[in-house]
Amino acid sequence: xxxxxxxxxxxxxxxxxxxxxxxxxxxxxxxxxxxxxxxxxxxxxxxxxxxxxxxxxxxxxxxxxxxxxxxxxxxxxxxxxxxxxxxxxxxxxxxxxxxxxxxxxxxxxxxxxxxxxxxxxxxxxxxxxxxxxxxxxxxxxxxxxxx
Amino acid sequence: xxxxxxxxxxxxxxxxxxxxxxxxxxxxxxxxxxxxxxxxxxxxxxxxxxxxxxxxxxxxxxxxxxxxxxxxxxxxxxxxxxxxxxxxxxxxxxxxxxxxxxxxxxxxxxxxxxxxxxxxxxxxxxxxxxxxxxxxxxxxxxxxxxxxxxxxxxxxxxxxxxxxxxxxx
Numbered sequence: 001x002x003x004x005x006x007x008x009x010x011x012x013x014x015x016x017x018x019x020x021x022x023x024x025x026x027x028x029x030x031x032x033x034x035x036x037x038x039x040x041x042x043x044x045x046x047x048x049x050x051x052x053x054x055x056x057x058x059x060x061x062x063x064x065x066x067x068x069x070x071x072x073x074x075x076x077x078x079x080x081x082x083x084x085x086x087x088x089x090x091x092x093x094x095x096x097x098x099x100x101x102x103x104x105x106x107x108x109x110x111x112x113x114x115x116x117x118x119x120x121x122x123x124x125x126x127x128x129x130x131x132x133x134x135x136x137x138x139x140x141x142x143x144x145x146x147x
Numbered sequence: 148x149x150x151x152x153x154x155x156x157x158x159x160x161x162x163x164x165x166x167x168x169x170x171x172x173x174x175x176x177x178x179x180x181x182x183x184x185x186x187x188x189x190x191x192x193x194x195x196x197x198x199x200x201x202x203x204x205x206x207x208x209x210x211x212x213x214x215x216x217x218x219x220x221x222x223x224x225x226x227x228x229x230x231x232x233x234x235x236x237x238x239x240x241x242x243x244x245x246x247x248x249x250x251x252x253x254x255x256x257x258x259x260x261x262x263x264x265x266x267x268x269x270x271x272x273x274x275x276x277x278x279x280x281x282x283x284x285x286x287x288x289x290x291x292x293x294x295x296x297x298x299x300x301x302x303x304x305x306x307x308x309x310x311x312x313x314x315x316x
Contacts, residue, residue, distance in 0.1 A: 014211035018197045018204070020180055038177050041214070045174075049220045054175035054212065055200065057168055061208040062160065068257065070264070086308040094307035097228065099299070101264070104228070105308070131264055137239065137256040139246025 001049055004032070008040050012053070060135075065112040069119060070101040070131040078102070084125050090118045101131065160208060163191070164199055168208075171200075175212075223273045227280040228301045229287060230266035232259075237294040238267055244290050245270050250283050265297060277302065 007030060017025045023041075024034040032040075044050045060066060073081045078096075085091055085105060094105035107118050119130050160168070166189055176184040182200065186193040203209040218226065233241045238256055245268065246254035253271040270287060274280040284300055 009214055009216060012214040014213040016175075016212040018182065018200050018212070020183070020193070022181065023177075023179060034179060038179070042177050044214075045177075047220075048217055051215045051217045052174045053177075053214045054173070055168075055171050055203075055209045056211050056213070056215065057172060057203075058208055058210050061206075062165070062168060072263075082307045091308060093309050095303045096305040096307055097301040097303050099301040101301070103307070104301070104303075129263075131260050133257040133260070133264070135255045135257060137242060139242035139254040139256075 064110050065115050066108050067115050067134040071103040072101050073103050081126050222275050225274045225277045225280045226303045227272045229270045229284050230299050231268040231295045232265045232297040233268045233294050241294050
């Protein structure tokens with residue numbers, strides 16, 4: 001990643017235009033060509049510097065229900081439990097964290113009543129308790145990392 | 148007669164919006180005319196795709212259109228979920244203060260689950276190292292002062308699954 005990549009990533013944090021030639025519009029503001037912007041973006045996505053590029057949808061606004069769930073998994077069962085939990089298509093992200101509650105995952109279902117059912121099935125399949133910690137309020141400011 | 152003063156943009160998405168979401172949630176095409184490419188894929192006029200996407204931005208269904216950096220690739224390898232037990236009367240004010248800190252990426256109020264889980268305010272903090280995260284957590288603690296009765300930081304040590312949220316279509 002070079003200085004021009006950094007400038008591009010910084011410029012593309014948000015506000016990508018909705019118009020016929022949006023890459024050309026961004027390119028002009030950066031003193032690059034349209035082709036350079038597209039090529040650099042393709043490479044940054046390909047090498048994993050960027051995880052995606054495009055519209056970020058507010059998942060809750062698209063309908064559907066979400067919760068953050070946490071489990072305290074005995075170390076000797078951790079991998080097996082992770083496999084069970086990850087096998088649920090409703091589980092979108094799952095992180096290991098260094099805490100007594102060592103497994104944290106997001107559950108997403110199309111309908112609100114699907115959350116409780118999914119958590120119940122995870123409890124049944126694992127024999128473990130699951131904390132249900134739905135978002136009650138969000139205090140939002142977009143992350144902006146210096147690059 | 149009297150139109151509501153708020154909610155000038157209808158937040159509801161119709162089936163055509165949802166087709167656009169399904170076609171773009173993995174990313175925009177890297178071609179000179181990306182919205183035209185989406186329109187062609189969906190059999191819609193490009194102007195309609197652009198109009199609907201602008202509307203979704205205004206309505207908040209699209210938070211932003213841009214690049215999502217991989218924190219790890221950029222060297223931001225420490226990811227701490229700081230959790231705080233804040234007095235109920237102060238938690239919303241505390242949330243606005245903490246959520247407004249430039250280094251907090253997400254800040255949420257969630258229910259306590261006593262006795263296992265006493266924390267009601269979650270603030271995600273990223274850094275290049277754990278000590279950098281610890282410094283930021285100290286700054287949150289300073290902001291909250293006596294409103295916070297207790298806190299903890301849970302570092303992620305492994306991504307076990309990351310598929311993103313997807314709608315059908």
